[in-house]
Amino acid sequence: MTDRSHEQVSALLDNAVADAREREQQLDNLLSDTEAQQAWGRYALMGRIMKDEAATRMPVDISAAVAAQLAQEPQQDKVVQGRFGARAVPQMLQRWLRPAGSVAIAAGVALVAVLTVQQSQPVMPEESMEPAFATTPIGGRSPVSYNTVLQSNEPTQAELAQQRRLLQFYLLDHNNQLQLSLQAQQLNEQSQNQQQPATAEEQEPRLPNDN
Amino acid sequence: MTTNLLSSSLLGLLLFTAAPVLAQTSPASELQPTAPVSAAEQRFNEMAQALRELNFEATLVRSTGNRLEPMTWLHGNYEDGPEVELIVMLNGPDRRIVRLGDDTSYYFQPMDDSYTLRSDVTYGLLPAAFYQNFAALKPHYQVSAAERGVRITGRETKFLRVLSRDNDRYHYGLWIDNESGMLLKMQMTTPQGEVLEQLQLTTFVEREAIPISLSDLRGIQRPPRLHEIRNRVAPQFGAKPTYLPAGFELLRSNHRYLAATRLPTDHFLYSDGLTEVSVYVTESEAQSLPELGIQGPESIYNTNLQNYAVTVVGKLPLATLQRIAENMALVSE
Structure with missing residues (x-):
């Protein structure tokens, strides 16, 4: 397709072809020429973008989707107890309070760099992580420095997995407690505000001294 | 243009009103060197306010190490007051957080795991301290401002740095939208400067009123509230x-x-x-x-x-x- 015909398409798009007969002829060309049609599409899109009219995909109505989804879900009216104690089913607890917006637990550990290895082997914190540790033969890289750390009584794969799991639980627990602590502070703040209605509007510094 | 003028005059007003307060807290602060610090603090406080008050629709990506998490982030204020916020994880399992005023609900699939907490900040996205004035952090952190930040998400920003006074804690870099005061990018780094976590908005649209998609969120069903067991046992191991x-x-x-x-x-x-x-x-x-x-x-x-x-x-x-x-x-x- 020549520059000339590009120009024609462009002019056609902008309604800049004055002569009616010429316009008709160019329209004929356009209809018979796929390349010209593509050019038309591109120009039209470019025009819209430049005029800031391109269809924005932003306002996806998420609330409707949430509402619809929730409507389908079974009713949950039981109150969840903070399950620290023995009654908890481990499987459920494991999922409880998974920090949603957050810190995905795994993520926290995923990008770890082992800085200090004092006596024993470092623990490989995340299954999906490609470990750099010489204790695991599957890893691609194995820094030489770690080899010197190795001892004969190196832990088995199962032990390593167990240790990883435990580390995750520590991180999980930490995040759970943070959320509960956030709630406790809020409740504390609110009860204080109820006692002193005059300051109810004030945004108090939230964190200090709540035991 | 008018909003620009408005916000700059507003800023001037705020700075003006902030000055006596500053003078009160420390008499030496009228001297030149402390002036940029107070401006930085002011900007931080404006960000805290923007996070509460703006009506916006945004998408962002959080990066931790080699992991990327895209999400949608909508925020607004109902005409009669309460804040509403919706965060939707876009990769992996469908997880959503809905915050209405003081109640934050975390939705998971399956629904059994969902729960509601009483909290006026959404846990996990930003530190709760970013929703309050910097004064609360002042004893142990300092905030400094660069003259101007780079362009983020196509917008001009100011750059703020939140540093711990003793290098025992992580530092934060904050890029703040000139126009709205909104946080557009955040970096958490080690004191040595290694980036550990980043948040980057990829789209940001400010709205006059509450985003339409949030306006009917009030009606949705909330998952059960999470209560803590009251009688805690004191530490045992000494x-x-x-x-x-x-x-x-x-x-x-x-x-x-x-x-x-x-x-x-x-x-x-x-x-x-x-x-x-x-x-x-x-x-x-x-x-x-x-x-x-x-x-x-x-x-x-x-x-x-x-x-x-x-x-x-x-x-x-x-x-x-x-x-x-x-x-x-x-x-x-």
């Missing part, structure tokens, strides 16, 4: 932290099983207003972790102290965790 960086205060301490394990554990939770650290004590025989330290967005350090395993977890440099762990006092025997 090992207590004696060192914490300045400003860390005890939020809670108790004795219980660790998360989903059957590991009897003492737990101490401390906060300095911006970040938190947990200290766990358990019997080393039952725990059997080697000594180890991992530095990341959440660092973890484990060591043994006589018969006890001490594990310290938090958004802090590993060296700090190590110092906490090595300064435990055994109270009994």
Whole structure:
């Protein structure tokens, strides 16, 4: 397709072809020429973008989707107890309070760099992580420095997995407690505000001294 | 254009009104050198306000190490007051957070895991301290401003740096939209400058009123509220932290099983207003972790102290965790 015909398409798009007969002829060309049609599409899109009219995909109505989804879900009216104690089913607890917006637990550990290895082997914190540790033969890289750390009584794969799991639980627990602590502070703040209605509007510094 | 003028005159007004306050707190602050600091603090406070008051629709990506998490972030204020916020994770399992005023609900699939907490900040996206004035952080952090930031998401920004005064904690870089005061990018780094976590808005649209998609969120069903068991058991093992960086205060301490394990554990939770650290004590025989330290967005350090395993977890440099762990006092025997 020549520059000339590009120009024609462009002019056609902008309604800049004055002569009616010429316009008709160019329209004929356009209809018979796929390349010209593509050019038309591109120009039209470019025009819209430049005029800031391109269809924005932003306002996806998420609330409707949430509402619809929730409507389908079974009713949950039981109150969840903070399950620290023995009654908890481990499987459920494991999922409880998974920090949603957050810190995905795994993520926290995923990008770890082992800085200090004092006596024993470092623990490989995340299954999906490609470990750099010489204790695991599957890893691609194995820094030489770690080899010197190795001892004969190196832990088995199962032990390593167990240790990883435990580390995750520590991180999980930490995040759970943070959320509960956030709630406790809020409740504390609110009860204080109820006692002193005059300051109810004030945004108090939230964190200090709540035991 | 008019909004620009308006906001700049508003800024001028705020600075003007802030000046006497500053003079009150320290007489020396009228001198030139402190002036940029107060401007930075002012900007931080404007960001805190923007996070509460703006109506916006945004998408963002959080990057931790080699992991990327895209999400949608909508925020608005109902005409009659309450704030509403919706965060939707776009990759992986469908997870959503809905915050209406003081109630934050975390939705998971399956629904059984969903829960509601009483909290006026959404946990996990930004530190709760970013929703308040900087004054709360001032004893242990300082904020400084660069003349101007780079372009973020196609918008001009100002750059703020939140530094710990003692280098025992992580630092934050904040890019703040000139026009709206909105946080457009955040970096959490080690004191040495290594980036551990980043948040980057990829689209940001400010709205006059509450985004339409949030307007009917009030009607949705909320998952059950999470209550804590009231009677907590006090720590049992008699090992207590004696060192914490300045400003860390005890939020809670108790004795219980660790998360989903059957590991009897003492737990101490401390906060300095911006970040938190947990200290766990358990019997080393039952725990059997080697000594180890991992530095990341959440660092973890484990060591043994006589018969006890001490594990310290938090958004802090590993060296700090190590110092906490090595300064435990055994109270009994």
